[in-house]
Amino acid sequence: MLKRVLTNFTRVLRGRGIAGICSVAATGLMANALPVEQFGLVILLHTYIMVIKGFVNFRTFEAIVRFGIPMHDKGEEEKLKSLLRSTVVVDFSSTLVATLVALAAVPFATWMLHWDAQMSNWATWYSLVLLTTSVNTSSGLLRLYDRFDVLGIQHTVGPLVRVVLVAIAWTVDAPMLVFVVVWGLGFCLGNLYMIVRGFAELSGKLQTPLWQGFRWRELREQDSGFWRFVGVVYWQTNVDLIPKHLSTLLAGNLLGPAAAGLFRLARETSSILTQPAVTLREVLFPDLTRAWNARETSFSQLAFKTAWIAGGGGLLCAAFAYLAVTPILALVGADYVPAKPLMVLLLIAASFDLASASLRAAAYAMGHASRLLHISLLGIIVYVGLFYLFTSYFGLIGPGLASICAMLLTLGLNIRLVKGLR
Secondary structure, eight states, X not given: OHHHHHHHHHHHHHHHHHHHHHHHHHHHHHHHHSOHHHHHHHHHHHHHHHHHHHHTOOOHHHHIIIIIHHHHHHTOHHHHHHHHHHHHHHHHHHHHHHHHXXXXXXXXXXXXXXXXXXXXXXXXXXXXXXXXXXXXXXXHHHHXXXXXXXXXXXXXXXXXXXXXXXXXXXXXXXXXXXXXXXXXXXXXXXXXXXXXXXXXXXXXXXXXXXXXXXXXXXXHHSOHHHHHHHHHHHHHHHHHHIIIIIHHHHHHHHHOHHHHHHHHHHHHHXXXXXXXXXXXXXXXXXXXXXXXXXXXXXXXXXHHHHHHHHHHHHHHHHHHHHHHHHHHHHHHOGGGGGGHHHHHHHHHHHHHHHHHXXXXXXXXXXXXXXXXXXXXXXXHHHHHHHHHHHHHHHGGGHHHHHHHHHXXXXXXXXXXXHHHHO
């Protein structure tokens, strides 16, 4: 199991690593090409869409892993088909709702983020990119059939498109609107690739077509544990959304567009660790689920050993960034050098999140997603409170200090949770 986990982790991390490098490069080129305020506006526009997407995202791929793996391993094809049909319906329904919410909420975003009429008009059109976000079932299928190599490739599609087109726009000194279009196009192409590859993987795996025998009432007949799990994961997603995207909007509201741009640049760099944290959690979840169901003794050892190794590696990365990041920011532009302290603080916080990744996967595998949600809710309440407090007193480094405090609290409680459940 450890060998398979390491292989899958390497495949996905390679893809996320390439994606992270491309994202940082695209963000840096755009920051260099545009004035700080325009750069911040583009970032805020895309972040607005990502916040809406997150708030209406049920992450049904988690349910496919949690319930679909036992069905697949036992050869229960009809139950698996019913599960997949239910997740498809949830995916497409949530995508439509997200698009409508984004369109309806543009006036509120315009007021909150101090956009002018032109930005408001762009936000209306940009909201349509959400129509491509029905990716969760496809993502779950790739995990179900152990195709983490395809997931690794998918992570690179959008960022590669984005960095190439941003580089072209940077070369020809394109206006701000071009960068908005490029950002949205990369997002859409990455989503479409996931949808196509996920259902292509399903082709030939089933003895009968997926939709054969479909009845609308089977949505109500799904096991209550399935809907409870989907509900818990939904709220967990919303909690995770606050430090990931909503914090950028909070920074824009408290400090203005320029500071929001610096904050996003720092967060983009911290993705060097946050992306591996997500990868580790998603790769471990299927194997820990199998290990827990089989009552394998390696379950706890794998979860805790991975946590210590990951957290230690993250802190080393933060220390390296403290020494090396100033000249890199200077290449982007002198106006971006003040982001260094925040960048280092966010990397330290991300190292604690990296250590928590395997513990979250273990709690999910054991069927205790609701307890994990309670921990995350407490952590996010602390984060938002300290975000406002520290940002008001310390300025741009405030979000970094808030992140460290919240992540340390969450890590400690996750360790206590998993130890208590063994």
